[in-house]
Amino acid sequence: xxxxxxxxxxxxxxxxxxxxxxxxxxxxxxxxxxxxxxxxxxxxxxxxxxxxxxxxxxxxxxxxxxxxxxxxxxxxxxxxxxxxxxxxxxxxxxxxxxxxxxxxxxxxxxxxxxxxxxxxxxxxxxxxxxxxxxxxxxxxxxxxxxxxxxxxxxxxxxxxxxxxxxxxxxxxxxxxxxxxxxxxxxxxxxxxxxxxxxxxxxxxxxxxxxxxxxxxxxxxxxxxxxxxxxxx
Numbered sequence: 001x002x003x004x005x006x007x008x009x010x011x012x013x014x015x016x017x018x019x020x021x022x023x024x025x026x027x028x029x030x031x032x033x034x035x036x037x038x039x040x041x042x043x044x045x046x047x048x049x050x051x052x053x054x055x056x057x058x059x060x061x062x063x064x065x066x067x068x069x070x071x072x073x074x075x076x077x078x079x080x081x082x083x084x085x086x087x088x089x090x091x092x093x094x095x096x097x098x099x100x101x102x103x104x105x106x107x108x109x110x111x112x113x114x115x116x117x118x119x120x121x122x123x124x125x126x127x128x129x130x131x132x133x134x135x136x137x138x139x140x141x142x143x144x145x146x147x148x149x150x151x152x153x154x155x156x157x158x159x160x161x162x163x164x165x166x167x168x169x170x171x172x173x174x175x176x177x178x179x180x181x182x183x184x185x186x187x188x189x190x191x192x193x194x195x196x197x198x199x200x201x202x203x204x205x206x207x208x209x210x211x212x213x214x215x216x217x218x219x220x221x222x223x224x225x226x227x228x229x230x231x232x
Contacts, residue, residue, distance in 0.1 A: 008069025088232035092182035124153035
């Protein structure tokens with residue numbers, strides 16, 4: 001059975017899921033690196049809508065779809081547009097803040113992000129330091145940045161803000177495939193988005209603390225994902 005993993009911002013596919021050998025033993029794992037991320041060339045602009053169309057063919061005739069962070073937003077869009085080819089959907093803390101607008105914790109984070117971006121432009125190291133702190137990632141980039149991580153930072157700076165994504169919640173709720181939402185119990189804004197997705201999609205919920213926003217690195221994440229995929 002096929003599993004497609006779509007990574008988030010800053011880190012490419014292999015860096016987001018560095019330890020998935022148990023998953024490879026049971027599934028045909030497809031681990032792309034999105035356009036703009038290494039080993040591909042840097043792009044001037046990265047758009048979740050465009051990449052949803054670019055990555056959808058990876059489902060082929062059917063696959064489980066797993067997305068982290070920005071890749072979770074892309075996965076939600078793919079699943080809504082191609083429900084007949086999705087066997088299950090699992091997302092970890094997608095920054096789909098548009099589904100929870102009006103909640104104080106979400107509005108506060110969006111205001112902080114707007115202030116951060118308005119104070120730029122940034123060099124890659126300075127961008128990572130500020131951005132990762134705001135979203136609650138526990139990753140501490142080395143200094144100086146290695147080339148792949150520098151490109152990842154520049155790619156993140158080129159991404160269309162994910163809060164602009166219009167997530168078709170009703171279509172996803174009506175789709176017959178199982179859904180799972182991961183959260184990391186580290187940031188109230190991401191908890192709020194996960195709450196909405198859990199309720200509106202009729203999704204299972206897994207709270208996996210221990211790695212902040214970098215949930216695929218958290219203890220217990222892979223076990224819970226494999227359990228979900230096996231049942232799906």
